[in-house]
Structures are given as C-alpha cells and as structure tokens.
Amino acid sequence: MSRIKIIMYHYVRDLPNSRYPKIKGMNIVDFKKQLGILINAYKIISMDELIAAINGEIQLSENSAMLTFDDGYIDNYTNVLPILEENDCTGSFFIPGKTFTEHKLLDVNKIHYILACADKKDILSDLFEKLNFYRGQEYAIQENDELYDQYAVPSRLDDAETIFIKRILQNALPEKLRNKIASELFEKYVGVDEEKMAYELYMTEDQVLSMKRRGMYIGLHGYDHYWLEKLSEDEMKKDIDQAINVMSPFMEKDKLVFNYPYGSYNERVLKYITEKGILLGLTTKRGIADIAKDPLLELPRIDCVDVAME
Ligand SMILES: [Zn+2]
Incomplete structure (x- = not known):
C-alpha cells in the first residue's frame, strides 16, 4: 500500500473556557474523540515510519494515517502531547523558527x-x-x-x-x-x-526539545512563517536557511521534512529545498497522500475538520 492520510491540526485547546473562545481550533474533548476514532480505523504511524516506507524498508499498512501539528503552539505541548502518549501515538510538529528564538508573534x-x-x-x-x-x-x-x-x-x-x-x-x-x-x-x-502573548502562545526551546526526546518528530515550517512564493529569491532562501539553522538541533539530516506555511510554495522553493536535502514536503492541498504517485515534496493533507468526510 502507498496511501496515507496525513491529518493537519493547529490549535488544540479548551476553547469555551479560554480567554479567546472565538479562535478557530479544535476542542480538547473533540481531539480525544477524533483520535479514538482514528486509532480504531487506522494504523497511526510516525514520520520515521513514513520515511522508512518511502525508502522501501517497510510496507505501509492498508489504512495508514499520520498526525501533523503546525505552528509550534504551546497547547500542542500541554494538551496534545499527554493525549498522544496516553494512546501510544506519535505526532509530527512543525515549528516556525521565530516563535521560540525571538518570542515575537507571527x-x-x-x-x-x-x-x-x-x-x-x-x-x-x-x-x-x-x-x-x-x-x-x-x-x-x-x-x-x-x-x-x-x-x-x-x-x-x-x-x-x-x-x-x-x-x-x-x-x-x-x-x-x-x-x-x-x-x-x-x-x-x-x-x-x-x-x-508570544510566551503564552508558543512552545519554548526546552519544550520543543522535550517533545523530541519523548519520541515526537520535529520539522520545518519556515522561520518567519512567510508565504514563500511571494518572497524574492533572496528572501525565500534566507528564510529557509534561517529555519534550517535554528531547527537543526531537533532534526536529523537525512529526515528533513518541510511543511510550507500557508501551503505556499513554487518551483523556486522546491528547487531550493531539494538543494538543502529536504526529503518530504507537506502542503495544504486537500487529499490522501500516495507516496508511490505524488511528488514527495508536494504531499497533500486532510484538515482535522474534514477527517470524517474523507
Ligand atoms: Zn502555519
């Protein structure tokens, strides 16, 4: 099998009781419920397993899914991580470098x-x-x-x-x-x-490191979370270089995955990340990924709100 449902999450928090209930995100109870349903229907695999399947070292099982979390929110650490650990699951977390190095809001x-x-x-x-x-x-x-x-x-x-x-x-x-x-x-x-607000919103460097030590995958999501296709060649390269630079302590060189902020990329971006040795790219295109057919730098994902429909 070569198909895998890569699910995309952002905020996961107790929204009704939070200071900003109108933020668009997933409630913790709904995340728990969805994870339970996914565990029953799918084999939830780690990024390492997906990479092993791409390298031909293992086979994907018939119903494979993977969980991805964008933007490096602290609620991924406080809310998601314990739930994943309780359920023996791993997730992949894509963190814009600026969030924990500069403590400025994106x-x-x-x-x-x-x-x-x-x-x-x-x-x-x-x-x-x-x-x-x-x-x-x-x-x-x-x-x-x-x-x-x-x-x-x-x-x-x-x-x-x-x-x-x-x-x-x-x-x-x-x-x-x-x-x-x-x-x-x-x-x-x-x-x-x-x-x-930046300290309240994003994981710190120690928390990212703790995620990594606890078996989670940490990957690239730009430095400044720009629309990469809108940048000049120099700005685009600078942002990607900065991202790789600050994220390198959390990553292994032969397992680099780039998740495009806003799903924005173009040929120049693809060429540059190929030069940088990036193995996989995650987009916001909606669909079930097929590692035998899709370009590996342009894998589609399913938003968590659409899981039940796909
Ligand atoms: Zn993002």
Missing part, C-alpha cells in the same frame, strides 16, 4: 487574535481607513475597491470579508506596512503585550 497569529476579538465589520472599516491614510505616503497602494475585488475571494472555511482581512495583512501589502497595520489593529482590539 502575523498569522496576530490576525487570528484580531479576528477573534473584534467584529469583522469594524476591522474592515479600520482597514480601509488605514489604507487611505498610508496610501501615497511612502507606499503605493491600490484603491480600496480594487483591492477588495482582487482579494475578497471566499474559501471553503472563510467568508469574503474574513479572507480579505487575512490576505491584506498576510501578503497583499508591503511587509513593513502590513506589519505596522497588523500591530495597530492588534493593539486596538486585543490590547495585550505582544511578547507576553
């Missing part, structure tokens, strides 16, 4: 928290106001309605307005400007010190 998380704390109509009107303010200063910015037409394209999981807010703050504006606007909105709606 844009992706700033945006999640802004959306969890404010009404999207208010965010939208602030965003348009700020675009008007900064337009023509040192930045060339398209007109608001042009931007809206281009970026407000609803996805399966987000409506048009939410996607617009995300895209404007993730990649549509120049980096310096979107950081500035995201920080202003974060300050206004979330109002928590960013560094303090």
Whole structure:
C-alpha cells in the first residue's frame, strides 16, 4: 500500500473556557474523540515510519494515517502531547523558527487574535481607513475597491470579508506596512503585550526539545512563517536557511521534512529545498497522500475538520 492520510491540526485547546473562545481550533474533548476514532480505523504511524516506507524498508499498512501539528503552539505541548502518549501515538510538529528564538508573534497569529476579538465589520472599516491614510505616503497602494475585488475571494472555511482581512495583512501589502497595520489593529482590539502573548502562545526551546526526546518528530515550517512564493529569491532562501539553522538541533539530516506555511510554495522553493536535502514536503492541498504517485515534496493533507468526510 502507498496511501496515507496525513491529518493537519493547529490549535488544540479548551476553547469555551479560554480567554479567546472565538479562535478557530479544535476542542480538547473533540481531539480525544477524533483520535479514538482514528486509532480504531487506522494504523497511526510516525514520520520515521513514513520515511522508512518511502525508502522501501517497510510496507505501509492498508489504512495508514499520520498526525501533523503546525505552528509550534504551546497547547500542542500541554494538551496534545499527554493525549498522544496516553494512546501510544506519535505526532509530527512543525515549528516556525521565530516563535521560540525571538518570542515575537507571527502575523498569522496576530490576525487570528484580531479576528477573534473584534467584529469583522469594524476591522474592515479600520482597514480601509488605514489604507487611505498610508496610501501615497511612502507606499503605493491600490484603491480600496480594487483591492477588495482582487482579494475578497471566499474559501471553503472563510467568508469574503474574513479572507480579505487575512490576505491584506498576510501578503497583499508591503511587509513593513502590513506589519505596522497588523500591530495597530492588534493593539486596538486585543490590547495585550505582544511578547507576553508570544510566551503564552508558543512552545519554548526546552519544550520543543522535550517533545523530541519523548519520541515526537520535529520539522520545518519556515522561520518567519512567510508565504514563500511571494518572497524574492533572496528572501525565500534566507528564510529557509534561517529555519534550517535554528531547527537543526531537533532534526536529523537525512529526515528533513518541510511543511510550507500557508501551503505556499513554487518551483523556486522546491528547487531550493531539494538543494538543502529536504526529503518530504507537506502542503495544504486537500487529499490522501500516495507516496508511490505524488511528488514527495508536494504531499497533500486532510484538515482535522474534514477527517470524517474523507
Ligand atoms: Zn502555519
């Protein structure tokens, strides 16, 4: 057999009782329940076993699944790890280097928290106001309605307005400007010190090391969690180099796996990570991976909310 269901998780926490119940994530009880169902229906394998299967050293069993966790959240350590250990399972954790080296919030998380704390109509009107303010200063910015037409394209999981807010703050504006606007909105709606929040949100280096020692797989998820396809060649290489550099204490050279932030990559990214000796790449394309047919640097995954449907 060559097919494997690679499941993607992000936040796993006691959402209703948390400070930010509107954060989109999985409740701990639901994670436990889903894991129970998966254990009954699948053989949950480790990254080492998947790599061994790719190298032809073992066979995948008929129903194989693997659990992946993106972004290095502390709730992966406090909530997920004990549940995995109780069930004799391992998971693979993909950690942006910046989270534990600099203790700064990634844009992706700033945006999640802004959306969890404010009404999207208010965010939208602030965003348009700020675009008007900064337009023509040192930045060339398209007109608001042009931007809206281009970026407000609803996805399966987000409506048009939410996607617009995300895209404007993730990649549509120049980096310096979107950081500035995201920080202003974060300050206004979330109002928590960013560094303090970073310590509350991400695993520390010791926790990552503890994960590794307890048999979990640790892999690459960029350094700054950028949309890699949107970066210049130099910026893209710098981000990947930085990621490999800070993550190397947790990884083995012949077992490097790169999980693309936002699922964003292109031919240049694939070429560069091949040069760097990366063996597997995980995308956000939806599907069951087939190690005999899929390009190994472009394996699809299934989001945890879609597990029951696939
Ligand atoms: Zn991510």
